[in-house]
Structures are given as structure tokens and as C-alpha cells.
Amino acid sequence: MLKLYSFGPGANSMKPMLTLFEKFELDREFEVHRIDPSKFEHHSNWYKAINPRGQVPALEDNGRIVTESTVICEYLEDAHPTSVKLRPDDPYDRAQMRVWTKWVDEYFCWCVSTIGWHRGVRYMAQALSDEEFEAHLKNIPIPEQRVKWRHAREGFPQDMLDEEMRKIGVSVRKLDDHLANNEWLAGGMFSLADICNFAIANGMELGFAEQVNKHDTPHLIRWIEQVNARPRVQEMFARIPREHLGPPKE
Amino acid sequence: MLKLYSFGPGANSMKPMLTLFEKFELDREFEVHRIDPSKFEHHSNWYKAINPRGQVPALEDNGRIVTESTVICEYLEDAHPTSVKLRPDDPYDRAQMRVWTKWVDEYFCWCVSTIGWHRGVRYMAQALSDEEFEAHLKNIPIPEQRVKWRHAREGFPQDMLDEEMRKIGVSVRKLDDHLANNEWLAGGMFSLADICNFAIANGMELGFAEQVNKHDTPHLIRWIEQVNARPRVQEMFARIPREHLGPPKE
Numbered sequence: 205m206l207k208l209y210s211f212g213p214g215a216n217s218m219k220p221m222l223t224l225f226e227k228f229e230l231d232r233e234f235e236v237h238r239i240d241p242s243k244f245e246h247h248s249n250w251y252k253a254i255n256p257r258g259q260v261p262a263l264e265d266n267g268r269i270v271t272e273s274t275v276i277c278e279y280l281e282d283a284h285p286t287s288v289k290l291r292p293d294d295p296y297d298r299a300q301m302r303v304w305t306k307w308v309d310e311y312f313c314w315c316v317s318t319i320g321w322h323r324g325v326r327y328m329a330q331a332l333s334d335e336e337f338e339a340h341l342k343n344i345p346i347p348e349q350r351v352k353w354r355h356a357r358e359g360f361p362q363d364m365l366d367e368e369m370r371k372i373g374v375s376v377r378k379l380d381d382h383l384a385n386n387e388w389l390a391g392g393m394f395s396l397a398d399i400c401n402f403a404i405a406n407g408m409e410l411g412f413a414e415q416v417n418k419h420d421t422p423h424l425i426r427w428i429e430q431v432n433a434r435p436r437v438q439e440m441f442a443r444i445p446r447e448h449l450g451p452p453k454e
Numbered sequence: 455m456l457k458l459y460s461f462g463p464g465a466n467s468m469k470p471m472l473t474l475f476e477k478f479e480l481d482r483e484f485e486v487h488r489i490d491p492s493k494f495e496h497h498s499n500w501y502k503a504i505n506p507r508g509q510v511p512a513l514e515d516n517g518r519i520v521t522e523s524t525v526i527c528e529y530l531e532d533a534h535p536t537s538v539k540l541r542p543d544d545p546y547d548r549a550q551m552r553v554w555t556k557w558v559d560e561y562f563c564w565c566v567s568t569i570g571w572h573r574g575v576r577y578m579a580q581a582l583s584d585e586e587f588e589a590h591l592k593n594i595p596i597p598e599q600r601v602k603w604r605h606a607r608e609g610f611p612q613d614m615l616d617e618e619m620r621k622i623g624v625s626v627r628k629l630d631d632h633l634a635n636n637e638w639l640a641g642g643m644f645s646l647a648d649i650c651n652f653a654i655a656n657g658m659e660l661g662f663a664e665q666v667n668k669h670d671t672p673h674l675i676r677w678i679e680q681v682n683a684r685p686r687v688q689e690m691f692a693r694i695p696r697e698h699l700g701p702p703k704e
Contacts, residue, residue, distance in 0.1 A: 276549070279546070282549075283546070296518050296533070298528075299525050302524075306524070
């Protein structure tokens with residue numbers, strides 16, 4: 205049985221999760237072991253024994269661990285081909301798919317992530333005492349992640365937030381332009397390019413409504429709705445709870 | 455005939471170039487069209503008609519253009535399988551290969567690139583008059599690249615250079631640790647993981663001798679020598695000239 209260690213269906217965790225849902229049956233062919241970010245479970249020793257980088261997601265397949273969300277998606281296609289194909293057969297189309305998944309990993313996910321941390325993870329970081337926070341930082345293996353947690357606690361510099369919002373603007377414009385003339389992102393089919401971009405873009409019509417809306421990005425909105433209408437996407441959201449990080453409830 | 459548009463054999467240009475040399479015969483099966491960085495040829499209109507992002511490398515295959523160095527490498531394996539296999543067959547090993555190529559693109563290449571710009575591109579940028587420089591910036595399609603050129607001309611902030619040197623330290627330690635117990639980076643064979651990392655690491659024993667040397671990183675040095683000993687690597691260096699950017703000669 206394939207086993208995915210991940211947060212709920214959002215961001216990098218959603219990439220392999222949706223790939224699994226599209227290809228396989230939950231409980232019969234794969235299971236999802238949810239890691240609780242509010243308990244910093246991804247930085248716990250038991251999880252770092254699985255992924256020493258302390259990052260989700262990770263896939264366990266017959267005793268072997270595959271990490272890095274986009275790599276896991278391609279691995280599932282390589283190791284477990286099914287009748288559901290999520291990569292174009294034509295090498296040129298497949299290359300276009302990879303240009304899109306690479307762009308998510310190198311550009312799109314980072315700007316959205318920083319704003320997400322500013323709006324959500326910040327409250328987790330600020331709820332800790334100084335002692336608890338410093339003790340927690342020691343559990344985080346990646347130096348750049350420690351810096352990000354410190355930023356979340358102290359507040360991201362405004363010029364950084366402004367720059368990330370600029371990049372979000374570039375990103376949604378790029379997606380909308382491409383989707384104006386294409387039903388899907390690559391190869392004329394629903395592929396890992398759509399999965400990896402949807403993992404970041406879904407919900408932006410709520411959280412970034414001033415940039416992602418029917419007036420400014422109609423094609424992106426159409427595509428987000430189109431992915432959300434897929435039966436396996438609906439099953440994923442129905443069966444795997446989402447986290448709701450944010451300001452403490454009144 | 456496959457046609458690669460690229461700079462000389464270094465950094466991102468070297469990734470598909472070495473892949474081509476390992477798999478095919480120069481002049482008979484592929485050609486290399488060298489773009490002259492000292493003439494800003496990659497920002498010229500004729501080249502931006504090929505790659506609108508104004509970045510090298512780009513591959514032309516039967517009238518179609520594939521961009522992004524790592525994507526091109528995988529494309530060559532997908533579209534033109536030959537007896538020379540540069541990807542492991544086992545899906546798990548292939549995933550490990552992709553973790554390494556992804557790491558180059560997201561971490562290793564950037565820190566080395568910034569120092570390379572500081573040491574080389576800076577002199578090109580500073581040789582221009584203010585007017586020439588501003589006119590040139592207008593030809594660069596990617597906003598982040600315009601910022602990088604401005605940094606190169608005005609000088610990269612010292613804290614940025616320090617941070618990149620720290621990341622270079624992390625990178626060469628990571629490579630050396632892994633190569634201590636592995637002949638090649640992934641799957642027990644020379645693969646795209648080695649090609650993409652070698653494209654960045656080769657020459658560091660000269661340019662970063664305080665960090666990459668027989669005492670501190672013996673396994674990395676052994677691997678760099680091992681790749682350099684490959685006949686097709688030697689052929690590549692013999693046949694395709696390298697650029698020598700740097701301070702003006704006395």
C-alpha cells in the first residue's frame with residue numbers, strides 16, 4: 205500500500221495527494237498519514253527518520269521513501285502506470301509539462317508561500333514563548349527554514365511582502381494568458397502541470413481576490429473551477445481535511 | 455539535426471550540451487550555435503524570437519523549441535533514446551536523480567551564479583555607459599534578470615555575497631558527503647544528476663579553492679576528475695570554446 209505523509213490538501217502536499225487520488229483508490233491502494241503542522245509534527249524525530257529534511261510530503265512505497273512533491277508525482281507515473289495518464293506521451297508536450305511544474309517549484313510556490321506564512325504560520329510562531337520558539341528552531345534541519353520561521357515570528361519585512369505580491373501578480377497573469385488559449389496547461393490534457401499549479405492556485409480567488417477574479421483573470425478562474433469539478437478532486441477535499449491556519453478565533 | 459543554442463560549456467549551457475555529446479556525434483547528429491554573452495546576443499530580437507525569455511540554452515528539434523536546461527536533458531532522453539542511457543531505469547533511482555537535478559536548479563546553481571556574476575558579468579555591466587546600460591536593460595524580458603544586471607553594475611550587496619558563499623559551503627559539503635559513499639550521484643551510474651551538478655561544480659577547485667580542495671572535499675574532487683576523464687567531456691571541452699569573463703586584461 206502506498207503511504208503519503210503530508211499536510212492537508214493544499215500547496216506542496218496537494219501535488220502527490222491529488223496525483224494519488226486521480227490514479228488510485230483511497231484505503232484500498234493508498235493511505236494518507238496526515239502530519240499536524242500545528243504540533244510541528246514534521247520537525248519531530250519520528251518524521252525526520254522518514255525525511256531528514258523535516259519537510260512534507262514524503263511517499264513510502266514498499267519500504268522506500270521518495271521526497272520532493274514534484275519528484276513524487278513523476279515517480280508515481282514511472283513506478284505505477286495506470287489507465288489514468290497524467291503525463292503527455294509526446295516528448296515535446298511532456299517537456300512543456302515540466303516547464304510548468306518547474307516554474308511552480310522555482311517561482312510561483314515561493315511568492316504564494318511567503319504571503320501564506322505571513323497570514324497563517326505567523327500566528328503559530330507568535331503563540332510560542334521565546335524559550336519554546338528557540339527550542340523549536342533547533343528541531344528544524346534546513347537553515348533557510350529556520351530563517352523563514354524567524355521572519356514569521358518577527359514579521360516579514362514589508363519590502364519582501366511587496367516583492368512577493370508583485371511576483372504573485374506576474375504569476376496569475378502568466379497563467380491567465382496561457383489558459384486564454386488552452387483548456388489545460390500542457391499537451392491538451394489534464395496533467396501534472398495542472399495538478400502542481402492547481403495545488404498553489406486553488407483558493408487564490410478567495411485569499412487573493414483583488415488579483416484573481418472573474419474580471420481580471422477569467423481564464424484562470426475558469427480553469428480553477430474546471431479542476432474543482434473533477435470527481436477525484438471533490439473526493440480528495442471531502443475525505444482529507446484541510447488545515448485552517450490564521451489569526452486565532454475570537 | 456538537433457541544434458543547441460547556448461553559451462560555452464559551463465553552467466546551465468553545459469547541461470544539455472554534455473547530454474548531447476554523451477549521446478550523439480557533433481556535426482553529424484547535432485550542432486551547437488554559440489550565443490555570445492559579451493555581445494548580449496541572448497537579449498537580441500532574433501534570439502528572443504526563439505526563446506522569448508531571452509535565456510540560454512534552447513534546443514531546436516525539427517522546428518520545435520524546448521527551453522530550460524534540465525527539461526531539455528530529460529527531453530533528449532524521452533525523444534531520442536540511444537544506447538547511452540543517462541537516466542536510471544528503476545523508478546526509485548530515477549526519483550533520486552531528479553531530487554539532485556532539482557536541487558541544482560533551486561539551490562546550488564543560484565549561489566554559484568551570483569558569485570560568478572560578481573566576478574565576471576560585473577565587468578561587462580560596468581564597461582557600459584549609463585545610457586548604454588539602461589538601453590540594454592530594456593531588452594531583458596525577465597524582471598528579476600534586470601535586477602541582477604543592476605546589482606552586477608552597482609555591486610552586489612556584501613550581505614548577499616556572504617549568504618551565497620554560505621550556501622556554496624553547504625552545497626559542496628552535501629556533494630562531498632554523498633560522494634564519499636557513492637561513485638555517482640544517483641542509481642549507481644553516470645546520469646543527468648551528475649551532468650547537471652558537474653555543470654555547476656566543475657572549475658570550483660580553481661575558483662573556490664578555499665572550499666573545494668583535496669583536503670576538505672576529497673570525494674567531490676575525485677568525482678570532478680572522474681567526470682573530466684570521460685572521453686565525451688574531453689571532446690566537448692576541446693571542440694566548444696569556453697568564455698572567459700572577468701576583469702579586463704592588463
